[in-house]
Amino acid sequence: MDESFTAEVLGYADTPAGQPLPPEAEHAVDALLTALERGDVRAAERDATGRWTAVTWVKRGILLGFRVGRVVDMSLGGHHGEPRFTFFDKHVYPPRGLTLDDGVRIVPGGSSVRRGVYLAPGVVCMPPMYVNVGAWIGAGTMVDSHALVGSCAQIGERVHLSAAAQIGGVLEPVNASPVVIEDDALVGGNCGVYEGTIVRERAVLAAGVVLTRGTPVYDLVNERVIRGTADVPLEIPAGAVVVPGARRVAAGWGAEQGLSLQTPVIVKYRDERTDLATTLEGWLR
Numbered sequence: 001m002d003e004s005f006t007a008e009v010l011g012y013a014d015t016p017a018g019q020p021l022p023p024e025a026e027h028a029v030d031a032l033l034t035a036l037e038r039g040d041v042r043a044a045e046r047d048a049t050g051r052w053t054a055v056t057w058v059k060r061g062i063l064l065g066f067r068v069g070r071v072v073d074m075s076l077g078g079h080h081g082e083p084r085f086t087f088f089d090k091h092v093y094p095p096r097g098l099t100l101d102d103g104v105r106i107v108p109g110g111s112s113v114r115r116g117v118y119l120a121p122g123v124v125c126m127p128p129m130y131v132n133v134g135a136w137i138g139a140g141t142m143v144d145s146h147a148l149v150g151s152c153a154q155i156g157e158r159v160h161l162s163a164a165a166q167i168g169g170v171l172e173p174v175n176a177s178p179v180v181i182e183d184d185a186l187v188g189g190n191c192g193v194y195e196g197t198i199v200r201e202r203a204v205l206a207a208g209v210v211l212t213r214g215t216p217v218y219d220l221v222n223e224r225v226i227r228g229t230a231d232v233p234l235e236i237p238a239g240a241v242v243v244p245g246a247r248r249v250a251a252g253w254g255a256e257q258g259l260s261l262q263t264p265v266i267v268k269y270r271d272e273r274t275d276l277a278t279t280l281e282g283w284l285r
Contacts, residue, residue, distance in 0.1 A: 001041050005031070009061040021068050029065040029092055032058065033116040036134060037096060042118070043134040043152035044178050052154070052180050052198060059152060059174040062116065062134050065092045093133055120157070132169050138183065156183035156201065168194035177233060196233035202270050203236045206243040209264050211236070218245065219266040226266075239270035 009032060012025040035041045036058070043058045069090025078084035096113045098104055104119045109127025113119065117131050120139035131137065131149040138157035143149060147161045150169020161167065165187045170176045180198045181187060188207035193199060195213035211217070213228040217236065228234035236242060245265030249255045 001032075001035055006057050009064065010057055013060040013064045021064075025064065026068045026092065029061060029068055032061040033065070033092070033133075036116045036136075037118055039118045039120070039136070042136050042154070044136075044154050044180065046180075052177050054152075054175055054177045056174045059134070059171055062151070063171055063174070065116075065133075066090055068092060126163075134171070134178075135169070144189075150179065152178040154178060154180045156181060156185065158184050159187070160185075161187050162189040162191070162207070164190045166192045166194075168192070168197075170196065182238075195228075197228070198233055198235045200236055200238035200240075202239045204241045204270060205236070205264075206241070208244045209242050210244075210262070211242075211264060215264060217242065217264045217266060218247070221266060221269060237266075237269075240266045241268050241270060242266050 009028050012021060012028055015021055032041070041058055042055060043062070044052055044054050046052050069092040071088050072091040074087040074089055074094060076085045076087070093115050096115050096117055098106065098113070102119065103121030104123045104125070106125040107127050111125045111127045111129045113125070113131045114133045116133040118136045120137060122140040123137050124142040126143065126145045129143045129145060129147045131143065132151040134152035135149045135155070137143065137149065137155045138159065140157055141155055141159040141161070143161050144163045144165070146164040149155060149161070149167045151171050153167045153169050155161070155167065159181050167181065168179050170178050177196045179193050179196060181193065182199060182201040184202045185199050186204045187193065187199070188205050188209065190208050191205045192210040193205070194211065197211045197213065199205065211234055213234055215234060217226040217234065219226055226234065242264045245263050246260035247263050249259045249261065
């Protein structure tokens with residue numbers, strides 16, 4: 001998008017709370033959501049060094065949509081004996097419209113993709129799953145049953161988000177980077193990836209791994225502990241194979257009770273054997 005459009009969105013977003021917004025603000029939000037759906041803009045970008053940063057004006061534009069939106073009835077059914085599925089939401093954020101020309105496969109069964117989401121050709125959505133506004137999902141990725149892709153999350157190409165995987169989203173603060181899952185990563189069932197965590201390309205998260213900014217990850221291969229900070233998100237290295245682990249409580253009453261704390265552990269880096277275990281993914285797509 002050109003600089004004039006960026007300035008227009010920011011101008012409306014800077015309108016003081018409680019002050020009415022002009023009709024043109026809704027038109028600007030609609031144009032932004034359309035640009036997000038086309039992939040012309042993204043809520044986060046990667047620079048030449050591999051660093052991910054939030055695109056703040058895009059996130060402010062999404063938040064502007066909630067200001068200009070009014071709650072409407074989006075319910076389905078209820079005619080000629082059909083069951084009624086009741087939904088009420090801001091009118092600017094209905095489910096995204098898709099056609100066969102988009103090249104996206106959405107299997108019947110209760111999935112939903114919100115307005116303002118980019119889905120590349122070849123994406124597969126298994127029911128029921130949900131993708132929130134501002135998210136970006138690359139070509140050939142599978143979003144499996146009961147998986148959630150949160151607002152502004154960035155999912156690469158040929159990723160598998162397994163059943164019940166939870167990819168956290170973030171709109172505020174606007175400068176906070178969303179969760180990023182890079183190309184060819186595998187996120188196992190019941191995993192949770194939150195608070196701006198970055199999972200680099202070809203990494204594998206085994207079922208049940210939970211990652212947050214404050215989670216220490218023990219790298220057995222390189223004999224180090226990987227941590228995020230208040231300013232830098234947790235980052236899983238490229239090709240790392242991460243499994244749920246535990247570390248004992250070293251002192252005090254917890255140690256006396258023999259307690260342990262959950263912690264992810266990198267047990268190896270991806271090799272031919274790991275690749276063989278994920279070969280089935282291509283057939284599923």
